[in-house]
Every structure is written in structure tokens, then in C-alpha cells.
Amino acid sequence: MTTALYDADCGFCTASARWLERRGATAAFEPLQAADLSRLGVDGDRAVRELPAVLPDGTVAYGADAVRATLATGPAWMRISGAFLGLRPLRRPAHALYRWVAAHRHRLPGGTGACALDG
Numbered sequence: 001m002t003t004a005l006y007d008a009d010c011g012f013c014t015a016s017a018r019w020l021e022r023r024g025a026t027a028a029f030e031p032l033q034a035a036d037l038s039r040l041g042v043d044g045d046r047a048v049r050e051l052p053a054v055l056p057d058g059t060v061a062y063g064a065d066a067v068r069a070t071l072a073t074g075p076a077w078m079r080i081s082g083a084f085l086g087l088r089p090l091r092r093p094a095h096a097l098y099r100w101v102a103a104h105r106h107r108l109p110g111g112t113g114a115c116a117l118d119g
Contacts, residue, residue, distance in 0.1 A: 002027040003054040004070040005035050005047060011110035013051075025074040027053065049102060049117060064091075064098040 004020075007013040008031035017029040032052075037044045041060050042052045053066035061069045064085060071082030085094045101108070106115035 010115035015110040027073040064094040
């Protein structure tokens with residue numbers, strides 16, 4: 001089972017995880033703060049900047065790749081959306097969009113000052 005970690009201190013991240021759950025994503029959503037990162041093989045420093053997802057084979061995906069892996073656990077429309085993010089012409093824009101969202105999550109719906117990334 002894919003485990004998607006999210007920043008429980010960030011309202012935007014928490015709301016996003018809950019939104020995906022309500023719409024049928026079957027990934028295990030776990031707060032980053034409660035996870036045993038070393039056991040999962042997650043780079044803690046990177047995890048605060050990019051959503052990590054631990055895949056069933058133990059591989060860790062970050063950022064847009066983690067979003068894609070999480071979408072792949074949902075209903076058909078999510079799986080199709082995730083598959084599009086993996087297409088060669090969309091990979092670079094997907095990563096750029098992910099970086100923009102991560103950098104501005106404190107300004108997005110549900111976001112607060114606690115969501116802001118340092119530096």
C-alpha cells in the first residue's frame with residue numbers, strides 16, 4: 001500500500017490529504033510528524049519541502065512524483081490524472097507546478113503562516 005505523508009501543521013496539506021481521501025484515494029495518509037521516517041526510508045529534510053510517498057515496494061517518491069503515486073491509488077479519474085502527470089511532456093511542468101504550490105502553500109486555501117517553508 002502506498003503511504004502518503006503530509007504536513008499536519010499545514011492546513012493546506014491536511015485539507016488536500018482529506019480531499020483525496022474523501023474522493024476515493026486508498027493510500028494510507030499519515031502525518032509527517034507522526035511517521036517513523038528512518039524506518040520508511042524518508043529523507044526528513046527533503047520531506048518538509050516535498051511531499052513524500054512510500055510505494056508498496058519501499059521506494060520513496062517526492063513532490064510531483066509522490067502526488068502521481070497517490071493519485072494512482074484512487075478511482076479511475078484520479079489514476080488517469082496521475083498517468084497524465086507521468087507523460088514526458090507534462091513531467092517538467094508538473095514538477096514546476098508542485099514547487100510553486102509548495103512555496104506558496106501558506107497563501108492557498110487552508111494555509112496559514114505555519115505552512116510557510118523556510119528559505
